[in-house]
Amino acid sequence: MIARIFRNISIGRKLMLIIMITSGVAILFVGGIFVVNDLLVLNRTMKQDLWIMGQILGANSAASLVFGDTKVANENLNVLRAQPHIMAAALYTKEGQILASYLRDKTIAIAFPRLPLTSGEIFNFRKDRLEIFQDIFLDDQKVGAIYIQKDTLEMVSRLKQYSLITLTILLSITAVIYVLAHKLQHVISDPIANLAETARVISAEKNYAIRASKYGDDELGRFVDVFNEMLEQIQIRNEELQKQILERTKAEQQVLSMNVTLEERVAERTAQLEVSNKELEAFSYSVAHDLRAPLRSIDGFAKILLDDYAPQLEKKAQHYLDLVRNNAQQMGQLIKDLLDLARIGRQPIVKKIINPAIIVHQCLQDLQEEQKRSNLKIEIGELPPCEADANLLRQVYVNLLSNALKFTQKKAEAHIEVGCLENSGLNIYFVRDNGTGFDMQYADKLFGVFQRLHRAEDYQGTGVGLAIVEHIVKRHGGKVWAESEVGKGATFYFTLT
Known part of the structure; x- marks a missing residue:
């Protein structure tokens, strides 16, 4: 109180x-x-x-x-x-x-x-x-x-x-005491009031050259000395700080001027790069499209030779024709994958709420030929709805399921699982198999174009499928990664936002 x-x-x-x-x-x-x-x-x-x-x-x-x-x-x-x-x-x-x-x-x-x-x-x-x-x-x-x-x-x-x-x-x-107190209190209050007024003026004017008046050599006098010494130090530091601010302002102006020039150069180079990329995409698409017709012709004529003239050909010649057909078909598939990759880069994304389970069933319907074996078990877990482009998400599941079916061909009991995990409110979709698997030290090469971790003689493929998966997932704002152990299968995870 x-x-x-x-x-x-x-x-x-x-x-x-x-x-x-x-x-x-x-x-x-x-x-x-x-x-x-x-x-x-x-x-x-x-x-x-x-x-x-x-x-x-x-x-x-x-x-x-x-x-x-x-x-x-x-x-x-x-x-x-x-x-x-x-x-x-x-x-x-x-x-x-x-x-x-x-x-x-x-x-x-x-x-x-x-x-x-x-x-x-x-x-x-x-x-x-x-x-x-x-x-x-x-x-x-x-x-x-x-x-x-x-x-x-x-x-x-x-x-x-x-x-x-x-x-x-x-x-x-x-x-009597009141009169004496009124007179004597000035001995203590006046130096303190003067010190407070000096501090107020310094704070208002930011003028650190001002000094407080000293009335004596008692404790208040020593306090005034310390206060004035502190003001002197602040004044020196303030002058140094003002000098640093001035130098920094000049440097910022120079950096700003350089940034403007750099931004102009970056914009110019970006425009040139976009033009070059568009020309390269158009060229790649044209070349790939133009190569498909000759390859179909090569495959077709080789098939005619095998069908119509097989009795007249030696076994060695028939083997060479089979090699021609296989390589022509493989090259055709590679060109198709490259066209798909280029098309995905140009195609606008149309997102809507979709049910991934329906898409997975459609993909398995299209891949029935690869499922014709009795030792295969496919399990589809709960897949929450998501916002994505239906056609592109279908491509993701087709490529992942194709890989799972391909790399479980040699397993006595093949098991493929499609499901979803939840982590901090984020849905993580996955495709898991118990197939050949791969060494995790090469995981950074997994999604590169033409990157293969298995020999072509053991497992066919173009090395473009996972690159397409990564490109689609990134266009949706998500990420894709894999976990595996050699001989024990692999799991591919991806998010969409």
Whole structure:
């Protein structure tokens, strides 16, 4: 609470408040001690007065108590009328009977207490009075007791008087302390205020050449020295930083100018490269297309020779014609694959939500010829829908399934699995087989054009199929990779986004 009050006021006011509060608490404490001490002294004085008064009245009333003289006893008590603060009094016989009594105000009925069983002086402080029981002796024999009751108006009056005096002194001292605190707080607050104003000006103007004024060699003076040294260091570093910024700006402008020139050159070279690529694609497509007709002719004429003139040809000649046909067909397939690869690069992608399972079944329908064996098991798992070009995705599955069928031909029990995995919300489709497999150290060559990891004598192929798969997957924004172990099969994974 106190910290919250002090938080947002000036340091000068904080110093004044601290001095005023500390001084006020000290004055109240000292004043309180004086008041309490006076009350204790007054208490002792009142007891002593009552005791003396009881001694005098007891000595004067001892004979009347012995002889039971009520008249004399009352006359002795009436002497108390000279004491305005005595409210009541009574004389008790040694049997405890009241022989005589005194009331200052007879209109008020007072019930006198019973005589205590114990002897000696007994003082009782009540809410508004002080009471005393005192034994009366005659020739060392107890003949009775006296009871006196005195009000506390004198004590209350004295307390009010002392409180007024204490308050007057407190206010006077507070006024003096306020004047002194107001004058003296400037000794501490002015250097701090000057330092704060200097910091504000430096922050607003960013002028680190300004220095704070020093008022003395005390702790604040040493703090000002350190502050000015810090400003000097900041000024030096700021000047160095400004110089570095200027040099960096010049360098950035030079780099920007070079970037503009480089971008223009890159754009020019890119345009030239695009033109060259288009011309190369058109040339490749034209050459590949023009080569297909002669190859079909070669294959056709070789087939005619084998069909019509086989009896007239030697076995060696027939073997050569078979080689001509196989190589012509292989070359035709290679040209077809190259045309497909070129077509995929030019063909726009039309994406839509499709069901891969339907496409896989269509591909297996087209590959029925390769599935004519009893030891083959094909398992199709759950394939979630995806957004892709249906024709291109069909090409991906045709090539992967063709490879799986091809490389499981020599297995006693062939197993091909088509499925999908989920990793962090991404669908990963795969085609797995238990075929020949390959060495993973050559995996980086797997998707290159004309790259083969097996001998052509063992497994036919053009070396373009996986390159087509990678090209299609990348055009969909995905990636393709493979995992394998020699003799234990291979798994090809791909994503589409």
